[in-house]
Amino acid sequence: MRNSDSISENQSYIKTESKKLKNEGSQLIILQELHDTKYFCQSENVAHFDLAIPIPSDNTNFYSKLAKETQTVIVTSLFEKRAPGIYHNTAVVFDSDGSIAGKYRKMHIPDDPGYYEKFYFTPGDLGFNPIQTSLGKLGVLICWDQWYPEAARIMTLKGAELLIYPTAIGFDNDDTQAEKNRQIEAWKTIQKSHAITNGIPVITVNRSGFEKNTESDSLGISFWGNSFVAGPQGEILFEADINPISKVIDIDLNSSEQVRRWWPFLRDRRIEDYDEILERYID
Secondary structure (H helix, E strand, O other): OOOOOOHHHHHHHHHHHHHHHHHOOOOEEEOOOOOOOOOHHHOOOHHHHHHOEOOOOHHHHHHHHHHHHHOOEEEEEEEEEEEOOEEEEEEEEEOOOOOEEEEEEOOOOOEEOOEEHHHOOOOOOOOOOOEEEOOEEEEEOOHHHHHOHHHHHHHHHOOOOEEEEEEOOEEEOOOOHHHHHHHHHHHHHHHHHHHHHHOOOEEEEEOEEEEEOOOOOOOEEEEEOOOEEEOOOOOEEEEOOOOOOOOOOOOOOOHHHHHHHHOOOOOOOOHHHOHHHHOOOOO
């Protein structure tokens, strides 16, 4: 979706689209990263902390009611106010009865031009734990987490049946077209790799549209959309373009079992020789 400055407008759009998806047969609805607001992390501004919400709150009640009304599992991405001075980028998963099935706090926090998330978000402390829902175990991660094979692997080892990435990523307007192509292909490749190496479907829902940065000389970010679903061999089941879209995609959760029989990567891991992975750098 494209976001406006109005939380109520954004939520109204989500409600309308969710009802439409339910009528088309959806059981699971996944929203993009920080979907209630514009992407405020383009600059460092303490006033933006006012956008954060406690969990639970009126905002989570909105999604709880929406999940119950549509009888779907909904994966949200919210700016959580945990305590004075402690804020998180948090995915809250609502089960189809409206209850909160669980939450995940973003673990890997970027700090790059236009993505000043370390200013706003305390790194997550809930670990990499799948969330049990009426549809199965969901391995929910957030945006920058999608570049880390360790996160995908741990979610898989703990029984996740899907890897899900609410996302907000786009182009700098000074990038050349060749650089834009390299970035988006790298982004797709790493996530398809998670699907392949873990034998698990991957769902990525990315932001769309241009959002101007009104607080610096930077023009803003053109979020590149391209939300996609990959099967457990990295095959693309659906791929959007740069424009907003709501789409129901069929995913066969039983396919992972067969794929892992053919490609038993989990069986052949040499776990006794992986201690060095815990080092920051090996000189």
